[in-house]
Amino acid sequence: MTGRREKARIAIVGAGVSGICLAVKLKQAGIDDFVVYDRAEAVGGVWRENVYPGVSCDVPSRIYSFSFAPNPEWDSYFARGDEILSYLNKVVEEYGIGPHLRLGEEVAEARYTSGEWMVRTSRGVESRWDFLVCATGLLVQPALPELEGKSAYRGAMMHSAQWESGVETRGKRVAIIGTGATGTQMTCALAAETEHLYLFQRTAQWVFPKPALRYSTFAKRLHRVVPGFSRLADRFWRVVFQGTVSAAVVRPGWQRRLIAGVCRVSLRRVRSTELRRLLTPPDNPMCKRLVAASGFYRAVQRDNVTVIGEGIGRITERGILTCDGVEREADVIVFATGFRTDAFMRSMKIMGKSGRTLEDFWSNGPKAYQTVALPGFPNFFMLVGPNSPFSSESVMRIAETQSDYVLRWIELFRSGAVAEMSPTQEASDEFNELLRSGMPGTAFSSGCTSWYHDPQGNLMVWPWTVRAHHEMLSRIQPSHFDIR
Structure with a gap:
């Protein structure tokens, strides 16, 4: 034991769905020493950027919301983009995330040195943090075809x-x-x-x-005044969506x-x-x-x-x-040509222990330990990273599952039990081999090429049930980590 630390300093990169989720979870845990960087001047991530005609979600709105912030005001069974953006802004306001936002400030470089993450922004400002969490999302870098003329x-x-x-x-x-x-x-x-x-x-x-x-005025009122009804609706849609x-x-x-x-x-x-x-x-x-x-x-x-x-x-x-x-x-x-789905947070220069860069680590395609961490990058986590179940689950709920996992490590840090942790290369390799062995039998492996594949042809999806992902991240496995 190194003695209890009352504070843990956390830098979150990205003020979209997952970044907002972790920020709220930190506030609920009584942790206030954190910031949320975003290169844009407003929160919302993909729902801030995509305002094209007809933009909407393909996941039922009742489960495209955080479990801690149900929304009785959804207009449609499948929410429009502007509805979702309004919802995210409301969550930021209600949970007091505003003072933690560093909007219009892009993280240019993050380097792990002397037991801390040194973060340098596009404004030239440098700061140090105990944890770095990348919540930059999957659909961030537009893919444009090379066309003459x-x-x-x-x-x-x-x-x-x-x-x-x-x-x-x-x-x-x-x-x-x-x-x-x-x-x-x-x-x-x-x-x-x-x-x-x-x-x-x-x-x-x-x-x-x-x-x-669309939801009727009566249905909205029912969701608003009867919390138990909202919980029942959430449960119903989760069972329907996950069961089909x-x-x-x-x-x-x-x-x-x-x-x-x-x-x-x-x-x-x-x-x-x-x-x-x-x-x-x-x-x-x-x-x-x-x-x-x-x-x-x-x-x-x-x-x-x-x-x-x-x-x-x-x-x-x-x-x-x-x-x-x-x-x-x-x-x-x-x-309407989509995004570079292997990009993740590659626009930043991220350097882990011993000077290894993320670009070098991902030279053969994005991969991670249990969708959230990387060997050689201590006190570093990703939300909705490689092989997260974004093909079969609401991103809101993925972010919650992964944020809860990150919080377990942060609490261990605050207790003094852990100062530095990163998954071992062996544990990461075993997990990725298990992923590959699970792909046959999935719909994704039935013979097509899609944005679920990285440039090397590897599938970046989750091959098992949503419940399996939640259960995997419901506990920490210390034997899988190098811990100081």
Whole structure:
């Protein structure tokens, strides 16, 4: 024992869902010596950045909220992006996180030295901390295709995560490149208002029909005045979601057959044989992240919508030229091409013990010990890191599980039992080997390539149930760590 420490200094990088979650957990534990850095001028993370038309969540709103802060005011069964951002701002205000925020201050470098983390920000400010927690999220660095001619284009051009509020789409010709979750949501939102919408598809995606249901005034009041009802609703949606979607992606069974069947039947709504053929994916449902959207197949059958499966040759001054030599003129081009999902916190220079950098450690792809820690990086944790169950669980609840795990270590530090800890290389290697052995049988390993894969082709998903992840992180295993 080194004697009890009353304080633990914690630096959190990222003021999105997971960063806010850990900040609240620290406050609830009576820990006030922490800051939350974010390069943006406002909180919210992915929900601050993504304001494109139609943006919404594909997880039921009742469980896309923190268990410690249920939200009786959800308008929809699947919340809109602006609803979620308002909710996160409300949590920050109600739990007094504001004074801890360092907004507009990007962490440029973090280095472990002399038993502390030295953090240097974009403003040149240096500070020292006992713990460093990266809550930078998964979808942070937009992926833009290399296309010839982009600089010559005369219209408005942007990535979906960099939507320009002044761009007018009503009555315009709009080209959307990409048919993942973002592309389908934008198609549903814009199809009725554009002069013409061109949807450029590289690979067809399975689309699950998401119900566009709203909560009534009575339902909101019931959730507001009867806390037990909110807890029951939370429990109901968790059982439904984990019992169907979460189960379907990790093991064969009736859940996988049911969801696949719904997707295939939904596709039959497309009357044109040729269009239906174009929209039929080459892989099985859920091999990629399942796209959930309201009214997508109805939208693509409108007279003013054209789905294009031909590859893009280049961008022209007036629009997009496909490889078959056909040019489609467009006033607005939107890249709904997703994110570099192997990026995580790579925009920072992070240096662990003995000078090893994160970039070097991840030279063969992102990996971690039990989704939260790295060997050789003492007193360092990640929230929603590599192989977290983001494919089968609400990110809010993942962040809670991982934050509780981090707090266990912080409490050991405060008690004086531990000054420095990091997982052993052996324990990390064993965990990652176990992950690889668990991938066969999951929907993700059924023969497709998706953003669930890192550049080396390794799957970054969680191959077991959500309960298994929670149970794994419900306890600390000291034998897995180098502890001082």
